[in-house]
Amino acid sequence: MKQDLFESPDYYLLDDLLSEEHLLVRDAARQWVKRDVSPIIEAYAQKAEFPKQIVSGLAEIGAFGPYIPETYGGAGLDQISYGLIMQEIERGDSGVRSTASVQSSLVMYPIYTYGNEEQRQKYLPKLASGEWMGSFGLTEPDHGSNPGGMTTNFKDKGDHYLLNGAKLWISNAPFCDVAVVWAKNEEGRIHGLIVERGMEGFSTPETHNKWSLRASATGELLFDNVKVPKENLLPKKNGLGAPLGCLDSARYGIAWGAIGAAMDCYDTALRYAQERVQFGKPIAAFQLQQKKLAEMITEITKAQLLAFRLGQLKNEGKASTAQISMAKRNNVAMALNIARESRQILGGMGITGEYSIMRHMMNLESVVTYEGTHDIHLLITGADITGHQAFK
Ligand code: TGC
């Protein structure tokens, strides 16, 4: 069993800006990751399996619905606490953070925000406790960056809807109990439907052979004439803006989460550089290694400040989609670069599972693509500052 020696970098004393509650929530998540995730995660990533035994721990640290009101089983926390929880979980593994992001921002958020009271009461407490796990079906085989082109559809059959189509690349799909699925009605308008495991014609085959997010289960959602009860339609919002609103919440969490992965790589590389001796000196004493480490801590500090300010804006209800895109894009690219540089500092040891860096690096190759690719987020910023959409 591996010992987790992580010490969190805080170069600009950002802890001074956090409230007592933020620190309590952050430290509880940090301790849990050290105790329950770090010792086992490498083995699960190697065997490409999600460690289901950590679900109850995720629920206990408030990772399922951190900002959902306590009446529905959520933790009733603010957006900075939500971000800090995501940061700590992704410090352990991006795949575990994926599971929490999907459950909170892509399943509980739409049910809370677009659902009616019966739907909230039926699903949210069970999702908050981890008794039920959820998935979110937006992407299709032929529609990834362009979800508005989706072909998954439902028809009104009087007392139920008939759902047909396929979703690809869906986190948590292989074991989900419920799926929030985005599909077009007969007029071509996008709606959210809650599909439950066990409905006839609904299947969730797993996607194998991933080199990334190996400790997270990914799969398909297939609908072959699935009869969905009418009460399972999310009534309060429709159109592409409904799923995109969920993505705002998940992308915000990823902007924080990526900092966790970067901090873990930096901390590992710094410790290794102090201990590894070549040419009679610790490699940390060589200028080239110092350049890497100094640039890493600078980039981590900038990302921390970006995420903190975005959290304040989110708490005030002022964070725009474009601001969230900027933070997701910047912080994930920052983390991926730091993982690559850290891997080099460890030399040959950097490619082994003895250290977390290569796992983070491979995980981040998915994180830079999902929830909107690096390119798409640049185009969102470009459209925001110029007024010209360059997607189409
Ligand atoms: P566009 O014409 O720009 O917008 C369509 C309608 O939506 C409105 N809207 C938003 N509403 C709420 N929140 C947002 N963030 C919104 N962004 C846009 C917009 O105002 C418009 O409304 P209306 O009333 O005028 O119709 O749409 P477009 O078709 O041009 O596409 C824009 C684009 C490319 C930015 C968007 O589709 C996009 O973000 N593409 C990337 C797709 C993506 O991110 N997929 C993620 C799938 S889920 C996932 O990856 C989970 S991984 C989770 C994990 O494991 O952690």
Ligand code: FAD
């Ligand atoms: P494409 O859209 O085909 O893009 C391919 C390339 O073309 C990219 O580099 C892209 O930036 C570029 N490109 C596309 N359009 C443009 C343009 N207009 N201008 C310039 N360049 C462009 N989806 C879900 O719905 N739910 C999930 O739970 C989920 N989990 C995922 C888990 C994993 C591990 C992965 C890898 C993906 C997951 N996704 C999920 C899907 C993810 O959101 C998509 O992969 C992502 O949105 C990109 O879509 P795509 O893979 O089809 O790439």
